[in-house]
Amino acid sequence: KKSKNTKINLVRVNKVRPSGRYFSARVLVNKCSRGRRGGRSLLTGGKGVFFIHGYFMRKEKRALEQLAITDSLTGISNRSYFMARLEIEGRRHARKDLPMCILMCDVDNFKRVNDAWGHAMGDDVLRAIGNILNQSVRSHHDVAARIGGEEFAVLLANMHLPQAKRVAEKIRQHLSHHIFGNAEESFLVTFSIGVAQVDNGDGARGLKLADDYL
Secondary structure, three states, X not given: OOOOOEEEEEEEEEEEOOOOOEEEEEEEEEEEEOOOOOOOEEEOOOHHHXXXXXXXXXXXXXXXXXXXXXXXXXXXXXXXXXXXXXXXXXXXXXXXXXXXXXXXXXXXXXXXXHHHHOHHHHHHHHHHHHHHHHHHOOOOOOEEEEOOOOEEEEEEEOOOHHHXXXXXXXXXXXXXXXXXXXXXXXXXXXXXXXEEEOOOOOHHHHHHHHHHOO
16 A cells, blocks of 8 residues: 555656667656655655666667667668568468568679778668668568678568569669769669569568579
């Protein structure tokens, strides 16, 4: 039973992410009054501290789980997460007879970019492609991933082949308008995209077909 001096309040606290960056959050804590003299408030009996600690433990766990499935350079999904989702969606596709397509994407002559402009610029190109892919897919249905050095893949769940081809064309157009470098020394990058429809839930075969169509 709460005493009449005990209240539940929202407070803002600061915490450090696993990456080292600070963030703040509002959390519920138990507070009790010191009385007339102090006029200030304290957390009660360590319960508020325990609540905050548990809140941030869960927050950090989710952040670490997200890091484990994310490509560190581009910020999109990594190969292991893509392959896991491909297997899951493949089973669902076969069970419910749903459409599914895969895009395989490869940066044309990427070695020339690194040789001519340096690896830092090459990394900028890969980050830009990751951002374009992320903006071109449906966030709650599809998976865009970097699966190799300059290779990317996109899983398009619940999508027929004609729609998948339109997504591929949208990606190609976005990249064709992206200028890299600076005003004096700029360049464009092209992208080869293979599109394949998954049959009978066989995601591995669909991925190979998309790669063959590059």
